[in-house]
Amino acid sequence: MSARRQALLRPPRGGAPYIGMLSGVLIVVAAFLPWYATNLGPPFAPESVAGWEASNLAKASVFMGAIVAVASAAAALEASGGLRLDPSFGDAVAWVVIGASVIAAILVGYRLLVLPEPSEFLSREIGVYLAAAGAVGGILSGLALVATRD
Numbered sequence: 001m002s003a004r005r006q007a008l009l010r011p012p013r014g015g016a017p018y019i020g021m022l023s024g025v026l027i028v029v030a031a032f033l034p035w036y037a038t039n040l041g042p043p044f045a046p047e048s049v050a051g052w053e054a055s056n057l058a059k060a061s062v063f064m065g066a067i068v069a070v071a072s073a074a075a076a077l078e079a080s081g082g083l084r085l086d087p088s089f090g091d092a093v094a095w096v097v098i099g100a101s102v103i104a105a106i107l108v109g110y111r112l113l114v115l116p117e118p119s120e121f122l123s124r125e126i127g128v129y130l131a132a133a134g135a136v137g138g139i140l141s142g143l144a145l146v147a148t149r150d
Contacts, residue, residue, distance in 0.1 A: 014148055017076030020097050020141035024069025026134030027104050031058045031065070033127030036115065051127050054116055057107040061131060064104035068138045071096045075145055087149075094145035101138030108132045 034048035035058065051058030071093050077083035078090055085093065108131040115122045 014079075014144060016141045016144035016148065017072045017079055020072025020138055020145065021069050021076065023101065023134045023137035023141055024065045024067070024072060026137065027065025027068065027108075027131050028062050030127045030131035030134060031062045033130065034125035035111065035128040035131075036122045037125050039123055048125055051111070051131065055111050057111050058131070061104045061107045061135075064100045064107065065131075065134065065138075067100040068097055068104065068142075071100065072138075072141060072145075091146070091149055094142055094149060096142075097145055098139060098142030101135055101142055105132070105135035105139060108135050 031051045033050060035051035035054050037048040052062070074083060074085070074093050075090070075097070078085045078093075108128065112124065112128050112132055115124070
């Protein structure tokens with residue numbers, strides 16, 4: 001097996017890029033899961049609604065999650081030797097992970113705290129909590145990427 005192929009197959013020193021990719025994917029997937037359920041139930045309203053349908057902020061969080069996943073994938077490829085990045089560009093990739101994750105955390109956090117109208121008839125569902133966990137995971141992953149840069 002060639003040295004380049006061995007470098008590609010060898011995992012990076014830390015798992016931060018992989019946690020970042022997982023966090024980004026979690027944010028994207030969570031936007032399509034139920035975020036809110038009505039307390040009224042059928043036949044008055046649908047039982048639950050996905051974040052994608054409930055809020056434009058969830059749609060923006062999908063974009064941020066995709067950025068986190070792609071930037072983390074670039075960091076993972078660089079760490080495994082499959083991609084050569086200029087050191088300053090590698091640092092920028094790590095900061096992009098942090099920035100996109102923070103924006104996703106703000107967007108999801110707002111929708112976690114402030115329910116859409118009529119809020120007195122809604123309760124939170126698993127999707128909004130998973131999106132929030134993905135955003136926090138992305139922030140922690142980005143911080144680990146910055147801390148472990150050479």
